[in-house]
Amino acid sequence: MRLVERYVLSYALAIVVSGLLLMVVGVGEIEIYYAVYLIEFLISLELVASFRRSFGRDLRPIIIVFLFGFAYTVAQRILQILS
Amino acid sequence: MREKEVPQVQRTGPTRLGAVACPSCGTRRILAGMLYCDQCGKRIPDSLIKKLEHPETVEHMEESRSDKVSARTAETVSSHRSSDGTNPSLHVTGLSDSTAKSQAGTITRGQEMQHATANAPPSMPRGRQRILGVSLVAFGVLIAVASTVIGATSLSGLGLASFLIGLLLVYLHSRPSFAPELVEASLLSSLGNVERILRELGPTTKAIYLKTVDRLDVPMVFLPLEENPAPPSGLNLSGEDRLLVIDSDDSHRTGLLLEAPGASLLALMEKELDLNFIDLDNEDFLNAIRSGMVESLEVAADVKGAFTQNGVNFRIRDGPLRNMSRSIARLAPSVASRLGCPICSVAICAAVKAIKRDLILEGATHQSGVHSVTLRFSGGSTDETS
Secondary structure (H helix, E strand, C coil): CCHHHHHHHHHHHHHHHHHHHHHHHCCCCHHHHHHHHHHHHHHHHHHHHCCCHHHHHHCHHHHHHHHHHHHHHHHHHHHHHHC | CCCCCCCCCCCCCCCCCCCEECCCCCCEEECCCCCECCCCCCECCHHHHHHHCCHHHHHHHHHHHHHHHHHHHHHHHHCCCCCCCCCCCCCCCCCCCCCCCCCCCCCCHHHHHHHHHHCCCCCCCHHHHHHHHHHHHHHHHHHHHHHHHHCCHHHHHHHHHHHHHHHHHHHHHHCCCCCHHHHHHHHHHHHHHHHHHHHHHCCCCCCEECCCCCCCCCCEEEEECCCCCCCCCCCCCCCCCCCEECCCCCHHHCEEEEECCCHHHHHHHHHHHCCCHHHCCCCHHHHHHHHHHHHHCCCEEEEEEEECCCEEEEEEEECCCHHHHHHHHHHCHHHHHHHHCHHHHHHHHHHHHHHCCCEEEEEEEEECCEEEEEEEECCCCCCCCC
16 A cells, blocks of 8 residues: 555544544534544654655645644634634 | 567667567567566567567668657657556566676566566556546436435435545546656666666675765765775764765775665655654654555555664565666666665665665665565674675
8 A cells, every 4th residue: 555545544533533542432513523523633744754655745734724724723712712 | 378588688788789679669679589568677579579580671660660659659648547457567577787686587477477467556547447437426426416406305315425435436536646657767867877877897895875964965975985894883974965075084985975766766755754763763654654655655666664773674566667777687786786776775764864874785675576685783793785
């Protein structure tokens, strides 16, 4: 199996397992799911990028989209606290 | 399965007398008795094999086929796949010059089928990957909407997971990747030219991979034109920038100075691994070569290296580029056996950079999907064999 395919498969497995765990624990906020998925994404990417630096560069747009989403959730939470 | 030996056919040039066009690549090199095209490696249809046994039918068939071939070739290239695992394309050895030391002579039909199935790497076709990605994105959105409607917030977490996986699959699908056949096709002509140079000049000496002294040095290989049983331990050709080096004072320094076939691949490997082999010591570089060739570049399925008393040995198992290796061994045998094919050469260049000594290539063979490379330290004894 190619490195990219292994990466996608392991990431998919990781977020499905963590999503189910969070569901079992009873977490209701989507922001927590998002944050966990983002952390898993960055960790798995770093593991793969140690073998292939160009892969990290290729996925930079996805990282930016992820971080924008994270910034949005953080901003929402701040607004919620302030209000 | 019936074992049938492929007869030896002498190569006569771009086309052969009485040859017909390959249905896959269009090259007129198919002769009676051949099972595989020696240009593209595709299996020759049984119907064509039968018709070749009856030459009177071939001429009529060729006229109608020639128009279809170009369109089919273009279709094959445009629908390139990420791996050749789904395509059991194999080559018949023994079709090239008698100098092809690395070839086993003939491969039986049974061996070929076994080889094709054993080495096929599992890989998802790109079309299916895209469909799966879009489906997962749609499924994720649906789940998220449904969970909002029914008020089950925890379900939206799984919807988000599905959405993200789908997004990743779609994005990775949009990245360009190239079929091994394209890599092979783009490389063979250049190596064919080097092969002709080697044949014309006819040196029978062993190639010496020259040590690099600077981090940015390109690994070079020196092929002495005169018989040189005991080359000096240090050639010191770092200042030379010529293809043909002639030194009237020292016959050891007269020969061809070429950029190593794997030099560019090594540079790419170093870039991907974010390291320089010149910084590694003898123990670390073997692991780095394996990581680089197997994980980063994916040009090999496995790499094993071992130090011997007089040098280094490598055993490299072919990965997705196995057809390219076979083609190089068949069409450029001198390059493959005396300079090393690009895949062997990557390992040699890395070794030269890490060991920081000139290395003499004692032999490089490619058989049954395995490259065997034997290197000897320059100035050492010559009792190492592959």
